[in-house]
Amino acid sequence: VVDVAAHRDPGSRRLTLADVAAAAGVSQATASRALAGSPRVNARTRERVWSIADRLGFEPNRAARSLRRGRTSAVGLVVPDVAVAFYAAALKAAQEVLEAAGYHVLVVNTARAARRERAALRTLRSHQVDGLIVATSGGYEDMGVPAVFLDSLPPELGEGAVALANEDGIARLVRHLVELHGHERVAYVGPPDQAGPGEEPLVHSTGRERLEGFRRAIGAAGLALPPEHVRLSDPACSERVARALARELLAGPARPSAIVAGADTLALGVLEGARDREVRVPDELAVVSFDEPPYADLLDPPVTSLDRHDSELGRLAAQRLLAAFEGVPLPPDAPPVTRVPLALKVRRSCGCPGA
Amino acid sequence: VVDVAAHRDPGSRRLTLADVAAAAGVSQATASRALAGSPRVNARTRERVWSIADRLGFEPNRAARSLRRGRTSAVGLVVPDVAVAFYAAALKAAQEVLEAAGYHVLVVNTARAARRERAALRTLRSHQVDGLIVATSGGYEDMGVPAVFLDSLPPELGEGAVALANEDGIARLVRHLVELHGHERVAYVGPPDQAGPGEEPLVHSTGRERLEGFRRAIGAAGLALPPEHVRLSDPACSERVARALARELLAGPARPSAIVAGADTLALGVLEGARDREVRVPDELAVVSFDEPPYADLLDPPVTSLDRHDSELGRLAAQRLLAAFEGVPLPPDAPPVTRVPLALKVRRSCGCPGA
């Protein structure tokens, strides 16, 4: 029923290389070489072919080229949710790098489901993508194609991986609360540390790293950590869940004096939960966030958080993939995961006077 | 230099239909028909081919299929900036609809430059995309492929267009300020009403519609509108520019008592500008926003705005494109542009007591 061709002007069959070659009075082979900028073609001929192709508005058929070459100049980008600012920013940055190198990008959403991730990967394989950038939700399997991982890491690291300095970042937040503000009852609301039941575990998943970072930092500070002061959210880190968790945390008698949120959406949920309980931030409760919320300065109160490097993550992953394409191996002494360090941006939610 | 093949295991040439056919003991033609679910193949044969293909993990080569069929089952999505929440949400929704219908999506960023948009469109044509969804920045030209427009509209409307009810939305905001709060000096900070110099004009561009909507609503309310009370931002609607514009608006003697922001980022900039001038919102200045800012409830003050329909826009555009693929024309009496109506969400920045 689909009739795309009908949309085109009646006689205007799509232009092919043969048309360009005929118009230029050369063989198709020469036309192909000329357009590819091959040095094995006369400079004048090349100019002529170029100008004719340009005048006619010729664009080579990529399907034909891909079929013939056995590669597509396409890269698949697999993300849990493009509508999340973090992934959108990473995608944009990765795309800029890849497009500049002549690759185009196929984006697929997995909705954080391992099964959908596997389906997405198969689709991308059938597209013959030359490589993958994957923010895995636990469904990654080798497609026989170079893969670079972003943010969340599977057991096997493929051609490389780029992630935030999760442990170190959490430690910074905890130290600020403890060393500067003297908090002793610090609770945590963070992303879950494992995939859903029945899904592959993420050995170095972001959630686990942040959670372990928190435990370690609290331990290093010599503080007690009652189990009920550690709360994990749903995988999407939804504000709604964090709000409920914060309400629970603030209900008991051993109420924390500070909360570390393991993601910006969780921090926003915590602020709402505090408001629900009429607990004033920062006077009665300090709140700090791993990721910077959008417009952190305009929030009530402005939220102290680590700075964001979403774009940098995307850019680095793309660069790593391009390096893999060119056969540059990971240096043997290089750490398997490139870690992007994070700095603290102090605002008012922690109790500091703010900017 | 690129050697993707080297990544694959030595002997494991990628599986082809011929392999499946051989394993099933049928011809390639029969295997093809079986996998396509053609009724013109014996049910038992079909089952056998299916199970073998499944066991082998066969995925047909899309480049070959596209080349043969003359269509790709790919749709191009052209947006100014995927990292902007509005486009990210629209993209996600469009993608869900298109993937469910067997299409995949190529996303291209234009960075709001008409020239980059033209380049993107040519790339997509060379991909032989079957259709386009375009949030144009003024560079659209017909590629001989069905196109549906999203949010911003070019002179010629292609197969259809989906946009927000811009005029009506602005009118709602103005009426709320005037009729409920009695404002008489209402200023406007909005997106620009035309493309940059030297670029094609956008006849129905979002910026122009909102601006005209504002002028009309102020006129309908019988209020004066000094020219200096209308300020247009940069095309990206950056917070920084809006902040400067708000500072200017609030400096003069004829200071407005209310500001309508034509986009959420502009509203946030206006809040910052007011803070810079130590003008309290909403006590000394009411602020309302066209789009809802992220976490509007947590801002200081919570921002009164129209509700968002980003996903709906994407979904509708995708559905319209699928209809065009199936040859469903726009009904002759249908308006050329589907308008999504917007409702007011009252919070505190307008002067209302809030929720």
Add this chain to the structure above:
DNA sequence: CTGAAAGCGCTTACAG
């Protein structure tokens, strides 16, 4: 119901 064969539009050894 099944198969042999042509052909989609490129690129690239292979000759010259």
Add this chain to the structure above:
DNA sequence: CTGAAAGCGCTTACAG
């Protein structure tokens, strides 16, 4: 420096 020809992996008239 240029051309004729093969072939990438599918799908689909055309025969049977």
